[in-house]
Amino acid sequence: MIVIMKRGATGAQLTNVTARIEQSGYRVHLSEGEERTIIGVIGNGRPLDRDPIERMDGVERTVPILRPFKLASREFHPQDTVVKVNGVSIGGKQLVVMAGPCAVENCEQIMEAARAVKEAGGRVLRGGAYKPRTSPYSFQGLGEEGLRLLAQARDETGLPVVTEVIEPQLVPLVTTYADILQVGARNMQNYALLHAVGEAQRPVLLKRGMMSTIEELLMAAEYILSHGNERIILCERGIRTFEPYTRNTLDISAVPLLKQLSHLPVIVDPSHGTGKWELVEPVSRAAVAAGADGLIIEVHPRPEEALSDGGQSLKPARFAALMEGLRPVVEAVGRTL
């Protein structure tokens, strides 16, 4: 449940209420809004008796949160969460486009991609150094060398970098290089990894599992939140259906639905969502129209030579055209690019 304090409740009243909740064996999670404080009561399944809390000084009312996700829910945190990273705000008025290659392949490739992303108005550079590949014979990523190259590209362009971390043991290393930690679709329910990124001092880009429901995605976010990390960006990247013409089926309704159920920012990955470069631009426009806070797009200087996901990667010129094509949609929904 949540406890909504009265407007103007004193610090002493807040302390009394939180002490009372903690004495009953629950954890508290404070959300201090501009007008009032909301206390999230995190239990272990047993409901806390609301009446005695409601009678305490400074308390306006209590509200049970019936959904299984609590800290991730809109009830608990009515205002939108804005995730800030190196001067970029994700979840605010500006649409944030993240772009770059599927995988970091070499210095020249990532530098060319980074310059093209920057030049076209991208705000965050993506690139995988650890790749979760279906085949053990496919390119697995450059590992730490890839992280170093990403950091070099950030130093040159000023773009913060997002890169995937595929196991808990790698979180400290990836954290030393990356600005945003990506949890990939295949790892959305890797609870040890969610725990580790929950304790990391970095924002997390959490991708929806390819066979996961919206509620499972929000429960994965809840794991990260419950370990103390509130800087989470949700990502719709398509789910498996019976349709073979596209790599996945992008669930556009997930965007407004997630925004309704949760306060966390929501971005869309039209590259993995469709698997086809020709579909990336129209689906990006649809995502922005549906209320996405950002996009993550694969861009490669020479997609035909890419070591992974070349068929869904845009050449720099097409990415620049996509950015221009987004402009009228961005303006129509009252945002900036």
Ligand code: PEP
């Ligand atoms: C990726 O972003 O390169 C990636 C592997 O995505 P996903 O986890 O969504 O498949």
Ligand code: MN
């Ligand atoms: Mn990819």
